[in-house]
Amino acid sequence: xxxxxxxxxxxxxxxxxxxxxxxxxxxxxxxxxxxxxxxxxxxxxxxxxxxxxxxxxxxxxxxxxxxxxxxxxxxxxxxxxxxxxxxxxxxxxxxxxxxxxxxxxxxxxxxxxxxxxxxxxxxxxxxxxxxxxxxxxxxxxxxxxxxxxxxxxxxxxxxxxxxxxxxxxxxxxxxxxxxxxxxxxxxxxxxxxxxxxxxxxxxxxxxxxxxxxxxxxxxxxxxxxxxxxxxxxxxxxxxxxxxxxxxxxxxxxxxxxxxxxxxxxxxxxxxxxxxxxxxxxxxxxxxxxxxxxxxxxxxxxxxxxxxxxxxxxxxxxxxx
Amino acid sequence: xxxxxxxxxxxxxxxxxxxxxxxxxxxxxxxxxxxxxxxxxxxxxxxxxxxxxxxxxxxxxxxxxxxxxxxxxxxxxxxxxxxxxxxxxxxxxxxxxxxxxxxxxxxxxxxxxxxxxxxxxxxxxxxxxxxxxxxxxxxxxxxxxxxxxxxxxxxxxxxxxxxxxxxxxxxxxxxxxxxxxxxxxxxxxxxxxxxxxxxxxxxxxxxxxxxxxxxxxxxxxxxxxxxxxxxxxxxxxxxxxxxxxxxxxxxxxxxxxxxxxxxxxxxxxxxxxxxxxxxxxxxxxxxxxxxxxxxxxxxxxxxxxxxxxxxxxxxxxxxxxxxxxxxxx
Numbered sequence: 230x231x232x233x234x235x236x237x238x239x240x241x242x243x244x245x246x247x248x249x250x251x252x253x254x255x256x257x258x259x260x261x262x263x264x265x266x267x268x269x270x271x272x273x274x275x276x277x278x279x280x281x282x283x284x285x286x287x288x289x290x291x292x293x294x295x296x297x298x299x300x301x302x303x304x305x306x307x308x309x310x311x312x313x314x315x316x317x318x319x320x321x322x323x324x325x326x327x328x329x330x331x332x333x334x335x336x337x338x339x340x341x342x343x344x345x346x347x348x349x350x351x352x353x354x355x356x357x358x359x360x361x362x363x364x365x366x367x368x369x370x371x372x373x374x375x376x377x378x379x380x381x382x383x384x385x386x387x388x389x390x391x392x393x394x395x396x397x398x399x400x401x402x403x404x405x406x407x408x409x410x411x412x413x414x415x416x417x418x419x420x421x422x423x424x425x426x427x428x429x430x431x432x433x434x435x436x437x438x439x440x441x442x443x444x445x446x447x448x449x450x451x452x453x454x455x456x457x458x459x460x461x462x463x464x465x466x467x468x469x470x471x472x473x474x475x476x477x478x479x480x481x482x483x484x485x486x487x488x489x490x491x492x493x494x495x496x497x498x499x500x501x502x503x504x505x506x507x508x509x510x511x512x513x514x515x516x517x518x519x520x521x522x523x524x525x526x527x528x529x530x531x532x533x534x535x536x537x538x539x540x541x542x543x544x545x546x547x548x549x
Numbered sequence: 550x551x552x553x554x555x556x557x558x559x560x561x562x563x564x565x566x567x568x569x570x571x572x573x574x575x576x577x578x579x580x581x582x583x584x585x586x587x588x589x590x591x592x593x594x595x596x597x598x599x600x601x602x603x604x605x606x607x608x609x610x611x612x613x614x615x616x617x618x619x620x621x622x623x624x625x626x627x628x629x630x631x632x633x634x635x636x637x638x639x640x641x642x643x644x645x646x647x648x649x650x651x652x653x654x655x656x657x658x659x660x661x662x663x664x665x666x667x668x669x670x671x672x673x674x675x676x677x678x679x680x681x682x683x684x685x686x687x688x689x690x691x692x693x694x695x696x697x698x699x700x701x702x703x704x705x706x707x708x709x710x711x712x713x714x715x716x717x718x719x720x721x722x723x724x725x726x727x728x729x730x731x732x733x734x735x736x737x738x739x740x741x742x743x744x745x746x747x748x749x750x751x752x753x754x755x756x757x758x759x760x761x762x763x764x765x766x767x768x769x770x771x772x773x774x775x776x777x778x779x780x781x782x783x784x785x786x787x788x789x790x791x792x793x794x795x796x797x798x799x800x801x802x803x804x805x806x807x808x809x810x811x812x813x814x815x816x817x818x819x820x821x822x823x824x825x826x827x828x829x830x831x832x833x834x835x836x837x838x839x840x841x842x843x844x845x846x847x848x849x850x851x852x853x854x855x856x857x858x859x860x861x862x863x864x865x866x867x868x869x870x871x872x873x874x875x876x877x878x
Contacts, residue, residue, distance in 0.1 A: 391624030392644070400624065403800075408625045490625045492575060493609045505611075508742045509583060510770045 305523045308516035320514035321521070328494040329502040329518065335410065336485075336498060337478040340417040344474050348425025349467070353459070355426075356433035357441065370426050373419055381419050382487025385412055408490030413498065416484040421474045428470030429463055432540075436462055465539045472536065476529040480522060570606035572806050577627035579614035579700055579789070580742045581763045585826040586631070592822055593813045597806070605806055613740045614700030621646065621794065628798050628807045631791045633700025635659075636858040638792050651792040657831050660788035661814030662823035665846055666708040668779040669748065669757040669764045676755045680781050681712045684756065685729040692754035693734055694744040696866055701741030703866060705758040708785035710865075711854045715783065728875035749776070760787065761843070765827035780844030785851065 278286075310317055320326060351370060355363060373381060387393050389406040399406060406412045440462070444454045460467075482500040489496045497505065499518050506515035578586060590607040597605050610617065610625070614633035618640045621627045632638055635652060642649050652659045670678050676689050684691050694702035706727065713726035735753065738744040741763055748757035749767050756779075759767070764778045791811050798804040813819045820830040824839040855861035865871045 386623055389624075392622060396624065405624075405626065407623060408620065490620055491610045491612050492625075493611075495608060508580075508746065 302523055302527075305516055305519050308512055309520040311516075312513045316513050317517050317520075320511075320517040323514065325494045325497070326502065326514065326518060329497050329499045330521070332410070332413070332495075332497070333479050333499045336414055336417050337475055339414045340421055340478045341471055341475050343418055344422050344425050345467070345471055347422060348429060348470060348474075349463075351426040352429035352433050352463075355430055356436075357438050367430070370423050373421075373423055378420055378481065378483030379487060382416050382484035384419075385416055385488050389415075407488055408492070408496060410496075412488040413485050413496065416488045417478050417481055420481055420484050421477045424474035424477065425467065425470035428466050428473070432463055432466040433459075465536055465543055469533070469536045469540065472529060472532055476525060479525055570604040572603060572605045572803060573608065574605065574628040574803060574807055574810060575608045575610065575626055576629050576631055576810075577610045577617050577621055577625060578631040579617060579633040580611055580740055581701075581760055581766065582631065582789075583609065583611050584766070585762075585823070585828060588822050588826060589814075589819065592818055593810055596813065596818065597809060605810075607810070613698055615698060626797050626801070627794050628801065628803050629791060629793050629811060631789065633787075633789050634703060634858060635788070635790045636862045637700065638790055639859065641792075641794065646794050646796040647792050648795055652790060654793075655791065655811060656815060658788055659790045659792060660831075661791060661811075661819065662789065662828035662830060664761045664787045664789065664828055665780075665784045665848055666705050666758060666787065667761045667764050667784065667844070667846075668781065669745075669759050669767060670755065670777050670779055672775055672777060674777055674779065678756050678779055681709060681726075681783075684709070684733065684758075685726060687733075689733055689756065690735055690754040691730060691733045691756055691758065692736070692738075692744050692748045693758040694741055695737035695739055696872055698739045699741055699744075701760050701763070702737075702744075703861075704760070704785055704787045706865065706872065707851060707855060707861060708758075711785055711849050712781070712783050714854060715849070724871060724875065727871075731876055761829070762827040778844075780846050783847045783849065785854075786848035788850075 321330075351366070354360075355367060386407060388395055389399060389412060390396050391400055391407075406415070440458050441454050444458045445451075449457065479498075480500055481498075482504075485498055486501055489498070489501055491497060491501065491505070499522055503515050503519045503522070506512075506518065576586060576590075586607075586609055590609070594605050594607065597603065610620075610627070612620070614637045617625075618630070618632060618637035621630055621641050622644050630638055630641060630647075635658070638647060638651060641647050642651055648654070655661070668678055668684075670676070676686075677683065678689065683689065693705045696702040696706045709730055710723050710727050713723040714720065717723060717726065736747060738747055741760060744757060745759060745763055745767055747753050749771055757764070757767075761778075761780075764776075768776050768778060791814065793804065793807045793811060795804075798807045814823070815832075817832065817835065820832040820835040824830040824835055824842065827842070829843055830836050830839060851858060851861060855864075863870070
């Protein structure tokens with residue numbers, strides 16, 4: 230699963246920094262080398278390559294994708310169904326599995342909602358206003374991308390653990406954050422908060438402030454401007470960010486593992502349960518849960534492709 | 550989409566909380582005990598309901614013994630801890646969550662079931678491993694987890710040390726023996742279950758040093774035609790202890806149930822559940838009944854050979870201790 234989310238997050242970073250280029254994840258290196266081999270003056274049209282080279286490049290890309298993406302997916306589903314379809318659904322109907330699915334949905338709902346609000350506010354502030362410390366704010370937003378998830382989890386242990394900064398106060402007032410839903414939600418929000426903001430910032434910067442200025446000069450209030458002008462302009466980018474945020478929120482392992490406490494049927498999310506079941510020799514059950522996460526990844530990929538097309542179309546029509 | 554999911558999630562959560570029991574306990578335990586406590590919890594809940602008329606639900610949390618102790622220290626609301634070794638409960642007691650005399654509050658060092666360290670080898674025992682001395686032969690690859698992170702690994706280490714100390718008579722020679730043994734270890738996993746997976750599924754190594762119950766479990770899961778258990782003539786008596794976490798139980802008002810829960814281990818039913826799950830029962834009568842399930846091993850204790858956990862931990866596993874010295878070379 231980590232490979233899945235890694236793929237999603239790395240493409241999202243590419244996407245966030247260069248929203249208009251269609252970057253091929255599979256084989257950027259051979260493409261670049263071919264481009265460099267061309268004389269500088271020649272048009273950069275790959276069709277001018279001799280047939281065999283084209284064939285080799287395409288074959289390499291397909292082999293790479295098969296080994297690193299398709300094969301693991303096949304293994305996940307084959308293992309999940311290895312004892313038949315009844316065993317598969319029986320594994321998913323287990324109370325612990327149901328609890329993990331519920332918890333994962335709840336955590337994703339909380340963290341995506343909050344990050345949606347935060348992401349829009351942050352992107353709005355960064356793209357529409359000039360203020361000191363703006364670069365610093367952008368760096369801060371990117372921070373969770375560069376911090377190891379385990380550290381992201383430990384930060385919350387240090388803050389909210391019984392021996393931590395707020396620990397004594399929380400214990401005295403019987404407030405449970407760590408090893409309960411709030412802690413898992415906090416850790417997930419932390420690791421997923423760049424997604425929405427990062428998807429919106431380049432888009433909103435490109436669009437500039439003219440339309441909003443026009444709306445306000447025509448007498449619209451701030452909220453009216455936001456809902457009637459800004460939101461329609463950014464809706465595809467916003468959905469794109471939400472989608473990636475959701476995929477990561479449901480798939481996060483490291484940070485959640487640190488703050489979960491691993492209480493069976495209570496604080497285990499789906500990725501945690503996959504590992505636990507695997508270690509307990511319950512391979513069918515483990516891969517059954519893993520297959521749900523794999524399906525989530527596949528759906529995410531499909532929706533992502535559709536959204537990217539919409540985004541490009543929106544940009545093209547803007548240009549007209 | 551979110552607007553549609555939220556009520557659904559809320560509904561599911563409400564539905565699941567509607568079946569809450571009268572009392573709920575959280576038992577924070579170590580890795581291999583999951584199956585044991587599933588059985589035990591069911592039996593205890595039935596017995597408790599019969600006696601008091603109240604229903605009780607026991608939640609389980611499993612992980613490496615050391616990290617589970619850490620989680621309780623950091624605020625995991627465990628009513629009882631059932632860990633791999635006394636030192637980990639001492640660590641919890643050190644933060645004032647458990648009374649320091651916890652090991653005297655229940656009979657038999659507060660360890661209602663015991664285990665020992667045995668060897669799991671591949672079918673036919675191709676390397677002919679019979680005793681500890683066979684582990685230091687060249688060309689024998691030994692799988693054991695990292696004693697820094699794993700409770701089971703510390704028992705493995707101490708079992709080897711105790712054997713060598715008895716046989717060769719001096720601490721220096723024991724150190725040499727254990728150093729030779731770790732020369733034969735190609736990989737140190739962080740936990741006992743991780744090592745089992747390395748040996749059983751990834752096919753690495755000739756022999757796995759394992760909890761007896763863990764070796765039986767691996768054999769049950771993968772078949773006797775694949776693995777054999779070799780019990781060395783001598784090994785260590787591993788006493789996994791249990792304790793009520795006073796601070797949590799008093800705050801939640803669950804002390805009575807928590808104490809009844811641990812005392813249930815010392816009943817006939819409790820002891821039988823331990824035996825059925827390949828933990829050695831302490832009740833002499835039950836032990837006799839299940840005599841055939843366990844190999845005859847001469848067992849030495851950590852108190853006799855090492856002077857208790859605190860001392861053993863400090864000498865062997867602390868930063869710069871003997872394990873650090875031998876594993877560096």
